[in-house]
Amino acid sequence: MxxxxxxxxxxxxxxxxxxxxxxxxxxxxxxxxxxxxxxxxxxxxxxxxSEEKIRIPTMVECDTCHGSGAKAGSGPETCPTCQGMGQVRTQQGFFSIARTCAACGGRGKIIRNPCPSCRGQGRKRGEKTLTVKIxxxxxxxxxxxxxxxxxxxxxxxxxxxxxxxxxxxRHPMFERYGADLLCQVPITFTQAALGGKMEIPSLNGKGRLSIPAGTQTGTRLALRGKGLPHLNRPGVFGDLVVEVRVETPVKLNKRQRELFEELASCCDDDSHPESKSFLDKVKDFLDKVAS
Ligand SMILES: [Zn+2]
Ligand SMILES: [Zn+2]
Known part of the structure; x- marks a missing residue:
């Protein structure tokens, strides 16, 4: 098209x-x-x-000549070349051929004194407002x-x-995937470890997100029906998918530092299985190199 x-x-x-x-x-x-x-x-x-109003260019009737194209006090006259027929006939042998009259462009009328506002067009550029239902x-x-x-x-x-x-x-907060929305949300170190509930902004009100204990960075949690509406399925909504990012605390004060140090001294392999698995791999690798 x-x-x-x-x-x-x-x-x-x-x-x-x-x-x-x-x-x-x-x-x-x-x-x-x-x-x-x-x-x-x-x-x-x-x-x-929504309903959006748009202004678009269009041709409107000339308000000086009210569409006639003729200067005030005059009017369109019958074309003298075609006598108002809009066509002229010429004889070629046995055939009579009709052609559009060149003098009046086929309109049958000519304007001797064109309207200065529209140069005889009877119309000029204007604007109109339309309502678009989105x-x-x-x-x-x-x-x-x-x-x-x-x-x-x-x-x-x-x-x-x-x-x-x-x-x-583009939206500063949400990325769109069809009817689903993706939003990256930072959570605290302690929220990630202990779990909890937090309020998540959505485009149709707030949603309450449950964060399970032991949530890792990159985990995606869905709020069902908090996404966008489907265009052709009224009342059906996509999901709001929250991608969690664990924020490592910075600028610790003395008390926080003490607590983290205490935490570090009592953390074990069971509470950090990924780290343990990685260290095991490193150990295997070094053993192989040594042998
Ligand atoms: Zn005019
Ligand atoms: Zn003519």
Whole structure:
């Protein structure tokens, strides 16, 4: 599908770009182009959905000539070249060939004194406000179609559509994986060893996380249903996955230091199985080297 950026379409020629004319293709009705509008939204909007107002460029009736294209006091006149038919016929042998009248462009009317505001176009650039309903659960790449809000059709053809292209901005706290959210949370040395409960912020209120005793850095704990809503499954939510990081205490005061030293003196292999397993491997390795 090819989309035309709505701002490029309307403002492109100002910057020397633009896509050129739409083609003066003669013939039947032609559907208008589909326009694209890029919209950046937050994860909070993904959670709750919203109604966003957007202002888009559009062609509006010229308020000086009220759409006639003629200067005040004058009006469109019947084209003298085609007598208002919009076509001229030329004879070629036995055939009579009809061509679009070049003098009036096929409209059958000409404007002798064009309106200075719109240079005889009857329309000029303006803006309109549209309300875009963003359903909960959208993701980057989701397209929302506004039917009939694209480019105007030619020769009574239907208007194109306007597509809102969603881009979800990065969140400082949560990483998104589909409907699941991942959040890194530091826990204290003692929380990790003893276990406990802590409050975790989520996008739809707080969640209470149970930390089991003996939790290691990198452990992932899930808060079921505290993630994002599924786009096509109303009422179903993903999980909030908490990745725990054990924070080693720093800047110990005298009392804390004493306690840690006391703790160190009574720690044994049973309380540190990973360290024990590593030391065993080191011992085996050194034995092999020695023999
Ligand atoms: Zn005008
Ligand atoms: Zn004409």
């Amino acid at each position: 090819v989309f035309v950026d709505i701002f490029e379409e309307f403002f492109g020629d100002i910057f020397g770009g633009g896509r050129g004319g739409r083609g003066e293709r003669a013939g039947g009705p032609q559907r208008g182009e589909d326009f694209r509008y890029d919209m950046s939204i937050s994860l909070e909007t993904v959670m709750n959905g 359903p909960p659960g959208v993701d980057t790449g989701t397209r929302i179609r506004l039917s009939g809000e694209g480019g105007a059709g030619l020769a009574n053809g239907p208007a194109g559509d306007l597509y809102i292209m969603i881009d979800v901005a």
